[in-house]
Amino acid sequence: MKAFLLFLFSLTAFTASAQASDIEMADQFRADGKIYVVIAVISVVLIGLFAYLFRLESKVSALEKRNK
Structure with missing residues (x-):
């Protein structure tokens, strides 16, 4: 949990500094x-x-129907 919070706070600080420039x-x-x-x-x-x-999803759906 501490690692997640550290990552979140560092990401927030990075975003704030990127918007300032x-x-x-x-x-x-x-x-x-x-x-x-x-x-x-x-x-x-x-x-x-x-x-x-x-298109890829429709092809996969057709293959799934054919296999059933």
Whole structure:
């Protein structure tokens, strides 16, 4: 239990220190309008990943039905 609390408190401190710093790269992306490209790429990757997982789950379900 003590190890968990130590991990939790250290994670909280790390998160607080990470939020305090300015991120110049993100500000530059926003200024150039490239942040929308980054968001679009991340969205396409996530949609592709979810589509793959959905297709894989349907194939597994079909195999499970066939084995019964």
